[in-house]
Amino acid sequence: MDLQLKDKFAALWKKYFYNAELPITFYYTDEEGHAELVKPGSVPRCIIGALSSVRKGKSSCFNIESVGCFGGKRYLGFAEKIRPNFEYFLSCGIPGELEGERYKKSPELVKEWIKKAPVFKAPARYAVFKRWDKLEESDAPEVVIFFAQPDVLSGLFTLANFDMAEQNGVIAPMGSGCSTIVQYPYLEKDSGHPRGVIGMFDVSARPYVPENVLTFAVPVNRFTTMVENMEESFLITGSWQAVQKRIKQEKREN
Structure with missing residues (x-):
């Protein structure tokens, strides 16, 4: 992990999004020890429910036995x-x-x-999920995942489209909650023009997130560019400052 990128994003996130929830990340590895391995049956069957603790700061590692549902195994690439x-x-x-x-x-x-x-096959035995502030130099995040309220999501959506001429710099494919935070953004990393992915429209997964939250997931190669663009984008304008006030208010109310 590029620790300079880690610190730079953390500072800019606080500057422009106040204390909105930090993103989580995921990557594949064959190495043990990057996070605690989830034991079968110890977390909700739905991977979205299982990630609740990661959002709170507990890093977790999954293998094929850790994931309880057919869909989760498939969309994490552990089984076709x-x-x-x-x-x-x-x-x-x-x-x-x-x-x-x-x-x-x-x-x-x-x-x-x-x-x-x-359809894709996981390139390694383990999928590691860590919140952004928990990343260490030995980590190699491949996808960055935000669980975001509408105002925050609008900022991420607009930032992802900031330097793209095409109309669809962000996509919203139909799929399970886990496919839109793992499979689709992971596959986007190899695209000539990686896109962000809005998700969590899966009705079955909705009970595992707050009623006013969707997800925005993006491969880290695209995310890095988004971070580089932050301080010359709309985020420095009065238009965004008006939205910022609401983000600050929403955090206080929650």
Whole structure:
């Protein structure tokens, strides 16, 4: 980890976003000891629920046994297998056998959606999650993840688009909560123009975050550029100062 980048972002975050929640980061490694390994069954099955403690400052390391749900294993790259009858699970279900989530209109539509969905294999045995202020020189974060309220999210969204000519410098793909903070932003790192990813629209994952929070995740190569742009962007204008006041107020009220 570039400790100068760590300190620079921390200072600028406090300057422009006051005490808004710090982001968490994640990366893959085959090395043990970067964080405590999560024991099977010791955290919520949903990876979003399991990350609640990371947001509070407890670093965690996951392997394939740590993750309790099929989706989490798949979207962290630990397994390609989909749960049995997934096309029914995501749509109408099977009467008397399987309750459907009804996120897609039909099993056939789910099958078509799966064909277009990205798949990747984790490059190492462990996925390490750490809050930004807990990073050490030996860490190598690959994705930065914000759990953000609307005003903070607006700042991140605008900053991500600041130096891009295309209309979609940020995307909001349909997917599970964990896919939008791990899989999609991780794959963006190898793009010629890495984009930010807004997520946490997954209805099943919503109970694990506050009602006024979504996520913004971005590969660290793109994040570094965003940090470099902060002090010449809209963040130094009166328009942002008006929003800053609300961010400060929101933090006090919470």
